[in-house]
Amino acid sequence: MWTDALQNFFSFIRPVLEIGVLAWFFYRFYEAIAQTKAQQIIRVFVTLFSAYALSYILKLEVLLWFFKNITIPTAIFICIVYQPELRRSFTQLWSGRSRIFRIGTQTTSGDQIDSILNACNVLVNKRRGALIVFPRRLGIKNIIDSGTRVNADLSTSLILTVFDHDTPLHDGAMVIQNGRIVAAGCYLPLSEQTDIKKSFGTRHRAALGMAEESDAVVLVVSEETGAISMTYNANLYYDLDPLTIKRMLLALFSYHDITPEELQQEASSDEAE
């Protein structure tokens, strides 16, 4: 009797489990893709699938033959043409916004963020540029290996020393993780976005590229304008004030992905209460 009940239970739960896992997977995949240019790929697939379904329902034999024969070449073509977008989507899928993938941690404290922002303000006044990367869940060993390992306690003076002109490490990016300066002089991937402002040079392009390739947060101090900007999730937020940066960093380090506009809305609704 028990085995019958168990069998009945499993035969009920199995399809629920299968549908649940598939729905979760497709939702996560869509969520990752919706943030990137790979949504164009989804549109192509949806259009092709709709056309195929219509041909099937209306029994349009010639169109059905056509769709059957173009499926594999189209899939290969899309994988080749959209390879960077697909790679980014998968990276975001596994780095994810889901708690399940929260393996790594970034525990840079509020005081340490203050030290970083103090350094940024001094750099702004001295008209020096800087690029600081905060890895989150995804490891960025390849980026760290492209520079020089520092592995030192975080301090305003060390950041200033690194980004001062004529120091061997001022060219490139600094990596800060868990309140420590892990490396400096690191090379970041450049963004391939074409709709980025023409006035942005390679420093901003590198910050954006890093935010496209990984879930890291990047701070950029512009040597030319003195603006402090931030990139993450393939977006660049230009010229932010120090308080916004601090609040955003704290939120982002605790995996609460937030934009400056959302932060302002939260602050104004807190004031209203």
Ligand SMILES: Nc1ncnc2c1ncn2[C@@H]1O[C@H](COP(=O)(O)OP(=O)(O)OP(=O)(O)O)[C@@H](O)[C@H]1O
């Ligand atoms: N791929 C890269 N990885 C890390 N750092 C980079 C990379 N490309 C450029 N940089 C840094 O950016 C500096 C050049 O900045 P550039 O003036 O071209 O950029 P920008 O976006 O106009 O910034 P700024 O507003 O500070 O002038 C380089 O000296 C180097 O330190």
